[in-house]
Amino acid sequence: MNEEREKEEEAVEKRELIKDGKRLDGRGFEELRPIKIEVGVLKRADGSCYFELGENKVIAAVYGPKEMHPRHAQDAKMAVVKFRYNMAPFSVDDRKRPGPDRRSVEVSKVSREAFEPVIMREFYPKAAIEVYVEILQSDAGTRTAGINAASVALADAGIPMKDLVSSVAVGKIDGQVVLDLNGTEDNHGEADMPIAMVARTNTITLLQMDGHLTAEEFGRGLKLAMGACRQIYELQRAALIERFSSSNSGSKSEKGGNKNGT
Numbered sequence: 001m002n003e004e005r006e007k008e009e010e011a012v013e014k015r016e017l018i019k020d021g022k023r024l025d026g027r028g029f030e031e032l033r034p035i036k037i038e039v040g041v042l043k044r045a046d047g048s049c050y051f052e053l054g055e056n057k058v059i060a061a062v063y064g065p066k067e068m069h070p071r072h073a074q075d076a077k078m079a080v081v082k083f084r085y086n087m088a089p090f091s092v093d094d095r096k097r098p099g100p101d102r103r104s105v106e107v108s109k110v111s112r113e114a115f116e117p118v119i120m121r122e123f124y125p126k127a128a129i130e131v132y133v134e135i136l137q138s139d140a141g142t143r144t145a146g147i148n149a150a151s152v153a154l155a156d157a158g159i160p161m162k163d164l165v166s167s168v169a170v171g172k173i174d175g176q177v178v179l180d181l182n183g184t185e186d187n188h189g190e191a192d193m194p195i196a197m198v199a200r201t202n203t204i205t206l207l208q209m210d211g212h213l214t215a216e217e218f219g220r221g222l223k224l225a226m227g228a229c230r231q232i233y234e235l236q237r238a239a240l241i242e243r244f245s246s247s248n249s250g251s252k253s254e255k256g257g258n259k260n261g262t
């Protein structure tokens with residue numbers, strides 16, 4: 001355990017997640033963790049993205065549109081979107097048993113639904129669009145990081161979308177509404193509320209809540225999260241613009257992996 005983590009654990013034992021008006025990792029209440037976005041990192045996927053949110057490290061890969069198999073699962077009018085969220089065994093403190101579990105099935109479902117209003121599925125009848133999110137390292141907020149990564153990977157794959165989806169969580173620690181909880185805050189806090197949103201139109205496409213917030217805290221938290229989604233949207237957009245302005249032929253082998261950070 002590193003020194004910083006030891007100090008965090010000590011403070012948590014004293015039940016202090018906020019000290020001198022700051023959070024244990026030094027952030028203000030309305031501050032995001034550092035974000036890094038790389039586009040086109042996998043040459044065999046049609047679109048891909050590496051996304052970091054603080055200590056979370058996530059890869060999204062997109063395949064398709066391609067013919068949907070098995071055929072009986074095809075939709076004659078539109079593409080079927082498959083979304084698989086998966087945590088690597090080494091991504092959590094205690095080794096995670098490989099393979100799907102109840103939590104990953106739930107996260108996959110809500111993440112897929114977060115994209116339903118934006119992917120223009122009607123362009124590709126009988127097709128499948130596959131989205132894979134792999135969590136390499138986790139520190140709370142992995143579903144939001146996965147959605148942000150998937151959004152950029154879908155755009156990198158050229159899947160027609162009305163707009164990007166951006167995602168972040170808000171929550172409550174030591175009675176304070178704060179943005180983007182880290183692992184310690186999530187474990188010892190009072191509430192966690194991930195949202196996803198189409199930033200340009202303010203359309204919420206995912207909203208979950210674990211714990212309890214008053215109506216006033218909910219309203220304040222939602223506003224805070226919506227503002228943060230707009231910030232994330234700008235970073236996603238900038239990463240995509242950088243990727244496409246620097247790739248001249250657009251061939252897969254030349255996919256560079258451009259970086260964008262805060």
Ligand code: CDP
Nearest residue numbers: 092093096138139140141142143144183186
């Ligand atoms: O990651 P996210 O906040 O979207 O989902 P969560 O279910 O609220 O999980 C919060 C955190 O708990 C994860 O990011 C992981 O760091 C941790 N976790 C874990 O250590 N082992 C699991 N089997 C699942 C989650």
